[in-house]
Amino acid sequence: MTQVVDSATSLRVEYRGAVAVLTIDRASRRNAVDLPTARAIARALDDLDGRDELRAAVLTGSGGTFCAGMDLKALTTTGERPIDEQRGPFGIVGRPPRKPIIAAVEGAAVGGGFEIVLSCDLVVAAEGATFGLPEVRRGLLAAGGGLFRLPARIPRNIAMEAILTGRPLPAARCAELGLVNRVVPDGEALAAAVELAEVIASNAPLAVQGSKAVVGESADWPLAELFDRQEPFADAVRRSADAREGAAAFLEKRAPRWQAR
The missing domain is CATH 1.10.12 (Lyase 2-enoyl-coa Hydratase; Chain  A, domain 2)
Structure with missing residues (x-):
């Protein structure tokens, strides 16, 4: 069964048994997150945590891209940053769900998109996926958790290189570093992540x-x-x-x- 939480926010939520699949569906904006979408993600995570029949979740993006981070066009137009009042930036990085959540990454996960990935418990990536924090190239800090979560996940010197150069890391390198659990052929990240979530959901x-x-x-x-x-x-x-x-x-x-x- 598929339920669209709010068509205006372009977040789709599908229930596959005990697994909730959350898809950021803003392909025309490379799935960049605006404030309504951040709030929709947060409410979907509230629903995940509040329902006993849901045991795990998968978070992904549509159109071959995971997430390009903050929607700068929306920020310029409305002045609203994508920060949910309860769960923080992007509706997840300040307070991730109590239940396990897996990032299924196709294409780019950059800026806040990478910080969303770092808020998840497990990561499944397509072979062509890339991960990066390019904020220093834009005169900004990766203030959505990237500056402390990335060094906690991979060796400090490698994290510092990624942070200070702004250069992306390919999926294969992230797997070598232990940041990515599975690397699968392009187009198969969601299916592999759901399979992993179903194994988790079968446990107590x-x-x-x-x-x-x-x-x-x-x-x-x-x-x-x-x-x-x-x-x-x-x-x-x-x-x-x-x-x-x-x-x-x-x-x-x-x-x-x-x-x-």
């Missing part, structure tokens, strides 16, 4: 969300406190009905029936 949802939360939050935890701080997350999952169901399904040699509770 509370365990998946708890695992993502620990990975995200533990980066700031002192070494001596790691296990103590992890315990509330682990205990909540351990006490869940899904944990009991997982054990029962294993013993009974059947597929588990998750309830997200």
Whole structure:
């Protein structure tokens, strides 16, 4: 089933079982994001987080391009920056969803488009995809998270080169650096990302969300406190009905029936 959230924002949302597929559909603008689109992305992520039957999401762009970042024409015309009040720039980079989200990248993911990718948990890229932060070439800073998320994902010196030169990185190089999970033939990124999302969605949802939360939050935890701080997350999952169901399904040699509770 496909649901268009708001035709004016050019964001399409399709539900494929437990996976939500979000497509920025502004091909004439290279899928650059204006304020209405940022707000639509944010609301789609609110919907993802709020519905138990949805377990993961894929974010992609239409027309062979992922996203060219901020819509500068819209900014010049309206003076509005694409910053959602709750989820920040582009409707995602300030507060990504609690549930896993995969970027499916065809073509260019540059500027804010790359920062959107860096807000996702996993990345599937077509062979012809490119990733870059060209802001320094325009007299700007990559202020949507690129300056701290990219050095956290790849070696610092390589991140610094990409940031300070503004030169793009091809998909194959990003895979070598561990930034991209899969490189697939052009035109196949969405299908491969959905397949990966379906594997994630087949697992216990509370365990998946708890695992993502620990990975995200533990980066700031002192070494001596790691296990103590992890315990509330682990205990909540351990006490869940899904944990009991997982054990029962294993013993009974059947597929588990998750309830997200």
